Amino acid sequence: MSQGVTQLSVVEKLNSASDAEGMLQVVSEFIDTEGIFVFGEILESKRMQENKQSAAYKLLELFAFGTFQDYESMEACNVTRD
Numbered sequence: 001m002s003q004g005v006t007q008l009s010v011v012e013k014l015n016s017a018s019d020a021e022g023m024l025q026v027v028s029e030f031i032d033t034e035g036i037f038v039f040g041e042i043l044e045s046k047r048m049q050e051n052k053q054s055a056a057y058k059l060l061e062l063f064a065f066g067t068f069q070d071y072e073s074m075e076a077c078n079v080t081r082d
Helices: 007-016 020-032 055-065 068-076
Strands: none
């Protein structure tokens, strides 16, 4: 991974996030990191699995498995980040 970002550091940040908004912020920072192209492992973390209905999970799932059409659909529903 790039710029000192590791799966462990992301999982630790997710675990320390106090609410869904905090989780979304961690996920947004993670996907914005240059050189990161693998998102599925973070989706498998316990915290994400416990929050499958959260915007953070849906956004990360989109980047892991989605298509551009999926992104446009989510954007239209205002599920994606600002």
